Amino acid sequence: MSGTDPAAEPAGRPDPDVETRRRWALNEDWLATAVGLILIVLVLAGVVTDGLVP
Amino acid sequence: MTETVRTSRFPAEIRSRGTWFALGVVVVLLLGWLTHYLNESVPDWAQDTSFDDIASAVEYPVYAILLGLAGNAVLTLTGLRDRLADGFRTEFFIKTGLVLLGASIDLKLIVDAAGRSIVQAVLLISLVFGFTWWLGGRLGLDDKLRALLASAVAICGVSAAIAAAGAVQARKEQLAYAASLVIAFALPSIFLLPWLADVLNLDDAVAGAWIGGNIDTTAAVTAAGTLAGEGPLAIASIVKVTQNALIGVVAVGLAAYFAYRVDRTPDAPRPGPGELWRRFPKFVIGFIAASVIATVYLGQVSSGEGKEHIAVVNDLRIWFLILAFVSIGLEFRVGALREAGWRPVAVFAAATVVNVLLALLLAVLLFSGFEIPAAR
Numbered sequence: 192m193s194g195t196d197p198a199a200e201p202a203g204r205p206d207p208d209v210e211t212r213r214r215w216a217l218n219e220d221w222l223a224t225a226v227g228l229i230l231i232v233l234v235l236a237g238v239v240t241d242g243l244v245p
Numbered sequence: 246m247t248e249t250v251r252t253s254r255f256p257a258e259i260r261s262r263g264t265w266f267a268l269g270v271v272v273v274l275l276l277g278w279l280t281h282y283l284n285e286s287v288p289d290w291a292q293d294t295s296f297d298d299i300a301s302a303v304e305y306p307v308y309a310i311l312l313g314l315a316g317n318a319v320l321t322l323t324g325l326r327d328r329l330a331d332g333f334r335t336e337f338f339i340k341t342g343l344v345l346l347g348a349s350i351d352l353k354l355i356v357d358a359a360g361r362s363i364v365q366a367v368l369l370i371s372l373v374f375g376f377t378w379w380l381g382g383r384l385g386l387d388d389k390l391r392a393l394l395a396s397a398v399a400i401c402g403v404s405a406a407i408a409a410a411g412a413v414q415a416r417k418e419q420l421a422y423a424a425s426l427v428i429a430f431a432l433p434s435i436f437l438l439p440w441l442a443d444v445l446n447l448d449d450a451v452a453g454a455w456i457g458g459n460i461d462t463t464a465a466v467t468a469a470g471t472l473a474g475e476g477p478l479a480i481a482s483i484v485k486v487t488q489n490a491l492i493g494v495v496a497v498g499l500a501a502y503f504a505y506r507v508d509r510t511p512d513a514p515r516p517g518p519g520e521l522w523r524r525f526p527k528f529v530i531g532f533i534a535a536s537v538i539a540t541v542y543l544g545q546v547s548s549g550e551g552k553e554h555i556a557v558v559n560d561l562r563i564w565f566l567i568l569a570f571v572s573i574g575l576e577f578r579v580g581a582l583r584e585a586g587w588r589p590v591a592v593f594a595a596a597t598v599v600n601v602l603l604a605l606l607l608a609v610l611l612f613s614g615f616e617i618p619a620a621r
Contacts, residue, residue: 221527
């Protein structure tokens with residue numbers, strides 16, 4: 192194990208980068224849900240057709 | 246003066262990050278387009294040659310992952326990889342792809358498979374998490390890294406590692422390390438498991454349940470399921486989505502355990518039921534909603550019109566999956582693995598073997614003889 196070994200370092204305060212990634216992951220969940228469902232509705236409504244998808 | 250400098254520097258920094266993010270997305274889109282092009286063209290190029298059979302058998306996940314890894318190597322050599330990394334949004338692409346996949350899965354299949362999937366997920370998560378936590382302790386790993394590795398290998402790879410990292414207040418190096426291990430072990434599994442399922446002559450439902458229960462990261466499950474076929478893909482996705490849905494339970498349990506036992510902060514707020522909802526992966530709702538919408542819609546229109554529209558949704562789904570698989574290749578980091586030494590790798594490898602065997606046993610016990618309706 193080297194000095195940068197993640198297994199060897201002491202516990203600290205919450206890492207702001209990790210918090211940011213976690214929050215972004217939660218927002219990404221909603222974004223993926225919204226984008227996916229909107230695309231499905233647009234396809235089923237005939238707005239997005241075969242010709243528009245490469 | 247200082248304030249003036251600060252206020253003028255922040256927008257520039259944000260603009261710069263935005264530009265790199267956009268460039269990262271452009272790289273993913275270009276490699277995605279190249280994947281699509283190769284997937285369409287290689288079988289034509291190989292026609293009437295000795296590569297004909299191989300070219301027809303190779304599917305888009307293979308091109309996407311290989312191009313992602315090649316792009317990763319080029320960007321690493323040119324020093325651009327880390328700057329562009331924000332644009333490699335594997336999780337977003339795969340979750341959108343899974344929501345779109347929901348439209349091609351009959352709601353009845355989700356309902357029929359739900360009971361078995363929940364039993365499999367609860368048993369696998371408990372046993373694999375317990376084994377990884379125990380072995381990590383035996384090999385002297387830091388508790389937070391143990392929690393991340395155990396969550397990643399037992400539940401759903403990077404998403405679970407992110408949820409666990411938030412719950413136990415891990416550091417970003419630990420999260421990057423766990424995510425690298427997930428991808429390093431998932432990449433070979435994408436190709437090995439469909440091949441082994443074929444060698445073992447597993448039926449579609451068992452193969453799908455094995456792939457979904459065993460491979461850690463959702464994108465890799467989808468890639469392996471795609472290589473195995475539409476039936477295994479449907480079951481693998483349902484099993485994996487069920488595991489995803491349990492992230493919240495594990496994250497809340499870890500948050501409480503670390504607050505009261507490991508970090509010993511008695512004044513820490515007790516995680517309530519609201520935490521479960523906050524940590525629940527919302528795309529699971531999108532996946533089920535897509536199946537409901539498509540099932541209701543197909544009941545209202547003619548079979549021809551319905552099939553035509555679902556085919557367009559499936560094309561869009563393939564695009565998002567291609568972008569996710571390209572991003573998997575781009576996100577892989579060898580450096581983080583080198584830094585941490587052999588012990589976490591040994592823990593992860595042993596946990597993966599246990600996961601493979603337990604998932605196979607449970608898939609055979611729970612999914613043998615399970616009927617999958619024809620894909621729509």
